[in-house]
Amino acid sequence: MSAPTSPAELYRHSLRLLLDKDIPAWVALWAEDGLMEFPFAPDGWPQRLDGKEAIAAYMRPYPDHIDLHDFPDLRIHQTSEPETIVVEMRGVGRMVETDSPFDMTYIAVVTVRDGRFTSYRDYWNPLAVQQSGTDFTGSNR
Template sequence: MTTIDRHLGDKQVIEAYLDAVGSLRVADVAPLFHEDGRVLLPYAPLGIPQEVAGRPAIGDYYEALPQMIGALNFSDYRIQATETPGEYVAEYTSDASMRATGTSYRNTYITKVTVAEGQIAELTEFFDPIRLVEAMGGTVVPPETPEIEEEVHD
């Protein structure tokens, strides 16, 4: 387990999280969170929790990740502070493959991160869930829409 440097800046904590998850050093993830930290995944498809609360549950969630996917190889980090102290928006990309299907998984993420006292208090990750479903072997097909008849106006 990694020893956390309590003197890391907020952006360094976020980068440490991205580096750990992106390289699947999952044992390094939970210590970056507050004991009561939360991970929110509002666009997670069925089978993936939309909320994980508490450091032990966060640790369990990330420990299971390598069974599903290869290294995410997060890159192109852009981390910007918001007007709220301790709150940041991080943008980044992934380039991985799913273990079960061998299918490539690439996505773009926008994540809101709240850091307090050198640890992540809350992390809300937004991503395109269709890319994940397709990489897992599923399909997303929109329903057929009826043709819209053009109205002729005199």
């Protein structure tokens, strides 16, 4: 497969990798100095991951906690900056430990340079997970 050329194509490709549970390939889409931020993260949860290695450490156990099945309602919005997109989507699947349903709405602001993610601000709703009593971040919390 040829490398994705636009931010929207790269993002769609990254979702396919998450569904395939290919976290190493997902991490490979990041620039070495990439920044992932969670502006709504509650106390005790990471708010900022600096660099590809920190992002890899955070994401490595993800498939052990959440079994993603689909990303319905995906909408990717172009911005006035060609390298930046705004993404609206849902992630659905199941929580591995409890076998309960997982259904989360996300909004993300994503910047891509030279075919790699450089910035990803993930505006997920931590209240949805806290209300379910589930900790899907393992030791990363």
